[in-house]
Structure formats: C-alpha cells, structure tokens
Amino acid sequence: MSKAIQIRGLRYRYPDGTQALNGIDFHLDAGESVALFGANGSGKTTFVMHLNGLLRGEGSIEVCSMPLSDETLEQIRSKVGVVFQDSDEQLFMPTVLEDVAFGPLNLGLSPDDALTRARTVLKRVGMAHALERAPYHLSAGEKKRVAIAGVLAMDPEILVLDEPTTFLDPPTRRDLLTLLRSLPQAKVVVTHDANLARALTTRAVFFDQGRIAGEGDVIELIQRFHWEYS
Amino acid sequence: MHHLVIDRWSRGSSSLHQRDPRAKLAALLVFLIVLSTTRPAAQWAFAAYAIMLIIAVHSARLPILGLAGRAALVLPFSATFALLTWWSGDTLRALALAEKSFLSGMAALLLVATTPLTGWTAALESWRAPRMLILVIQFVYRYLFVIAEQAQRMRWAAVCRGSHKTGGFRLATGLVGVLFARSWQRADGIYHAMLARGFRGRFVPAAPAPFRAADALFFSACLAGCLAVRILL
Structure with a gap:
C-alpha cells in the first residue's frame, strides 16, 4: 500500500533546550486513520506540527512520496490539512465565508472559484447558514466545523486533527464524529478521547517523552496503556 | 469592544x-x-x-x-x-x-x-502602499481582538478572586506581563494556522x-x- 506519510528518525529540540522529539519513526498509509495517544507534553502536538513543515527538525519526512524541503513546502501544506486544537486560532478572517476561502485563495484559485469551493465545503460540514457570520460569534461546535471546512477547502489528502473534541459537549462530539467518519482523507488524530479513537481510527501510536512507546491496534493499545479513566 | x-x-x-x-x-x-x-x-x-x-x-x-x-x-x-x-x-x-x-x-x-x-x-x-504597512495593519486588527479577549478573561478571573479589594498597580503590572506572554503565544498559534493554510505574506482579497x-x-x-x-x- 502507498504511504501517505513516511517519517524516519525525527528529532526536535525547542530553542529553550527541551528535547520534544527523540527519534520518531512513523508511517501513515493512504486512506488510513491513526490515533496519537500520550500524556500532556509527550510530543504529540510537536510531532504533528512537523507534518506540514510548521516545525522543522532533524530526520526525513516524506508526504505523498515528496520529501519535505523548502521547495516542496507549499505543495505539502496543500496536501496536509491541520485542524488545530483551539479553533479560535484557526479562524481569523472577518466572516465565515472569507475564512474558509482564505486557503483556496492562497492556493491561487480565482476569487470566484475560491468562494464557490468555500460555499461547497461549508454546506458539507453543515454550516451553509452561517456564511456571513463573524467566526468569533459561533458556538464551539460551529467553530470546529468551520475550522474543518477551512482545511477541507484546500482539498487535502491527509487530515491532521489535534484534539478535535476538546471544548465540545457530547451531542456536538457525536455530530463531529459523524462528519469526520464521512471524510475520505487519511487521518492523524491527536486525542485523549479513547471513544473517539475507537470510533474513528484502526491503529494507534503511543507517545512518551518524545519517543514512540508502542503502536498497534487501537483497542489493544488503549488497554495496554490503560488509556481510559472509567 | x-x-x-x-x-x-x-x-x-x-x-x-x-x-x-x-x-x-x-x-x-x-x-x-x-x-x-x-x-x-x-x-x-x-x-x-x-x-x-x-x-x-x-x-x-x-x-x-x-x-x-x-x-x-x-x-x-x-x-x-x-x-x-x-x-x-x-x-x-x-x-x-x-x-x-x-x-x-x-x-x-x-x-x-x-x-x-x-x-x-x-x-x-492597489495604490501601491508599502506591503509591510498593510500587513501590520491587518495583523494589528486581528491580534487586537485576540488581546482584548484575553485581557477580558484575565480581568474576569481577577475579579472573581476579589481583585477589587487587593488590586492596584502591582496586580495591573502582573496582568499586563502575563497578557503580553499569552498574547504572544496566541498570536504565534494564529500565525501557524495561517501558514498551514498556505499564507505567503499577503492577504488575497476574496472578491x-x-x-x-x-x-x-x-x-x-x-x-x-x-x-x-x-x-x-
């Protein structure tokens, strides 16, 4: 099976000296969904920031068979869509429609095409009624949907979701899960939510102090690392 | 606001x-x-x-x-x-x-x-105004909202813990310092989110x-x- 992501020996040290990643080997098959588990500060978010070159560490990263470099950065950012944990960081344009059109415009689409694509994905995530609303007036669940729409509008092959259910109530989590399951992209899901991981992914990777401490079947990994509090 | x-x-x-x-x-x-x-x-x-x-x-x-x-x-x-x-x-x-x-x-x-x-x-x-000036205006506008929201939350948190009784200059300087650090962190997060969606130093007008x-x-x-x-x- 072709690899959507192939990473070998990834290391990253923050400027303050913290060694956040210490030799990560990881792969993601095309169309596969993988959960990333691990305690706070174990390096999960630092890791996903490398998947589209927001952070650049040592080691090799290939996305859709393209090695990550300055030359391929733009292409890779259009292939890897990152949905950040805090939707407020992701929504920065004055209206929902403009925010979702932001990515397609940066990809070089004409304004008409970008707006058409933005409307299409907003309809897909169930936010077509909020085109002209200001993002900061939406509920947490609506913000998350718009943030996902902003990423889908770039037509990525891989979705990276950092704690997608944080701040969401149970019904909104359920709706979000239904939406995510309907998306065909390969997914990397950073989460503490074992239910979400079981419902959305088949494989899991467990991070511990910047290393991968275990990987395999998601249910087996949840049991092995006692990753449920009930 | x-x-x-x-x-x-x-x-x-x-x-x-x-x-x-x-x-x-x-x-x-x-x-x-x-x-x-x-x-x-x-x-x-x-x-x-x-x-x-x-x-x-x-x-x-x-x-x-x-x-x-x-x-x-x-x-x-x-x-x-x-x-x-x-x-x-x-x-x-x-x-x-x-x-x-x-x-x-x-x-x-x-x-x-x-x-x-x-x-x-x-x-x-379109009038060929310096691009850096335009970028600064756009970022200030966006971050102003972020900072104002952050400041409001911190003020509420301080009020909930009785800042009206023990507040003053010392509290204000502390809040401003923390506000600066948090705003910087938040602004950094927004900038990363923009980069992730293909931002290349220019806001493309939608229509x-x-x-x-x-x-x-x-x-x-x-x-x-x-x-x-x-x-x-």
Whole structure:
C-alpha cells in the first residue's frame, strides 16, 4: 500500500533546550486513520506540527512520496490539512465565508472559484447558514466545523486533527464524529478521547517523552496503556 | 469592544457601503487634504464639513452618536495642543485644531465603518502602499481582538478572586506581563494556522469588485463638494 506519510528518525529540540522529539519513526498509509495517544507534553502536538513543515527538525519526512524541503513546502501544506486544537486560532478572517476561502485563495484559485469551493465545503460540514457570520460569534461546535471546512477547502489528502473534541459537549462530539467518519482523507488524530479513537481510527501510536512507546491496534493499545479513566 | 462594533457596521448594505473602497479611500484623502488646509477663521467651512459627514453617516444608516463618540477618542490628544494654543492667545486656531482632529477622526472612522477591513486594505494595496504597512495593519486588527479577549478573561478571573479589594498597580503590572506572554503565544498559534493554510505574506482579497460608474460619480461628488466648501466659505 502507498504511504501517505513516511517519517524516519525525527528529532526536535525547542530553542529553550527541551528535547520534544527523540527519534520518531512513523508511517501513515493512504486512506488510513491513526490515533496519537500520550500524556500532556509527550510530543504529540510537536510531532504533528512537523507534518506540514510548521516545525522543522532533524530526520526525513516524506508526504505523498515528496520529501519535505523548502521547495516542496507549499505543495505539502496543500496536501496536509491541520485542524488545530483551539479553533479560535484557526479562524481569523472577518466572516465565515472569507475564512474558509482564505486557503483556496492562497492556493491561487480565482476569487470566484475560491468562494464557490468555500460555499461547497461549508454546506458539507453543515454550516451553509452561517456564511456571513463573524467566526468569533459561533458556538464551539460551529467553530470546529468551520475550522474543518477551512482545511477541507484546500482539498487535502491527509487530515491532521489535534484534539478535535476538546471544548465540545457530547451531542456536538457525536455530530463531529459523524462528519469526520464521512471524510475520505487519511487521518492523524491527536486525542485523549479513547471513544473517539475507537470510533474513528484502526491503529494507534503511543507517545512518551518524545519517543514512540508502542503502536498497534487501537483497542489493544488503549488497554495496554490503560488509556481510559472509567 | 469598539472594533467588533465597527466590524459589524462595515458589513452594512447602504449605498455608501456598496461603493468601491478605492473611491471611498480617495474621497477620504481629498476630505483630509481640504480639511487640513482650511483656514481657522473659516468656521462656516468646518460646519459645512460636519454637515457633509452627517449626511454621509445618515446615508450609511449608522448611528451618528456612536460614531461621534468613537471619533471623540482623538480629542484628548488634540485637546492638549489646542489648550496650549488657546493659552498662547489664539482662540480661533485652538478651536480649529480640535475641529480638524475630530472631523478627521470621524471621516476615517466613516471609511472603516462602511468598508470591511479586507476591502480598504486591498484599496491601499492597489495604490501601491508599502506591503509591510498593510500587513501590520491587518495583523494589528486581528491580534487586537485576540488581546482584548484575553485581557477580558484575565480581568474576569481577577475579579472573581476579589481583585477589587487587593488590586492596584502591582496586580495591573502582573496582568499586563502575563497578557503580553499569552498574547504572544496566541498570536504565534494564529500565525501557524495561517501558514498551514498556505499564507505567503499577503492577504488575497476574496472578491475585488470592478470600479463602476457609480463609484466614479461618488468620488466626483465628494471632490466637488469638498472643493466648493474650501473655496467658497
């Protein structure tokens, strides 16, 4: 099976000296969904920031068979869509429609095409009624949907979701899960939510102090690392 | 928050809202030049400028008092110089100084209250304004909201823990320090999110509308009105 992501020996040290990643080997098959588990500060978010070159560490990263470099950065950012944990960081344009059109415009689409694509994905995530609303007036669940729409509008092959259910109530989590399951992209899901991981992914990777401490079947990994509090 | 209200105002649908941002920006520039070169003795001219602005605000269906109140925020700065001028014995010049600063503020506010940020910054860009300046305006606008929201949350948290009893300078300096660090962190997160969606140092305007005959007519009317007041009064 072709690899959507192939990473070998990834290391990253923050400027303050913290060694956040210490030799990560990881792969993601095309169309596969993988959960990333691990305690706070174990390096999960630092890791996903490398998947589209927001952070650049040592080691090799290939996305859709393209090695990550300055030359391929733009292409890779259009292939890897990152949905950040805090939707407020992701929504920065004055209206929902403009925010979702932001990515397609940066990809070089004409304004008409970008707006058409933005409307299409907003309809897909169930936010077509909020085109002209200001993002900061939406509920947490609506913000998350718009943030996902902003990423889908770039037509990525891989979705990276950092704690997608944080701040969401149970019904909104359920709706979000239904939406995510309907998306065909390969997914990397950073989460503490074992239910979400079981419902959305088949494989899991467990991070511990910047290393991968275990990987395999998601249910087996949840049991092995006692990753449920009930 | 002021900029949230102005943001909402700028999404109106009046005929003034529909004018091309370039036409409005050009009209503002003409207004500011004419206003700044008006003699202090020409008090009727200042009254006429104010009437022109009131008509524009009314046609934009904006609250005149809300706009005037926000424009008055410039007065504490200009009033200082106006007071110094008044003390030196030139009452008319002092009055004109305050009038000019208030009317300038009102006119600039009218532009941003009838034009979304992306519109008037795109107009600036079309005029070849320095890209760095435009970027700074756009980032300040976005981060202002972030910082204001962060400050409000911290203030609430402080109030919940009885800051009204033990607050003061020490608390304020602590809040400002933490606010700076958190805002920097948040701003960094926003910048990363922008990069992740292909941002390359330029906000691409979503829908650049064509410059229509009505826009040219609007600018011509503003130009004629301003020049008429400047020359005749």
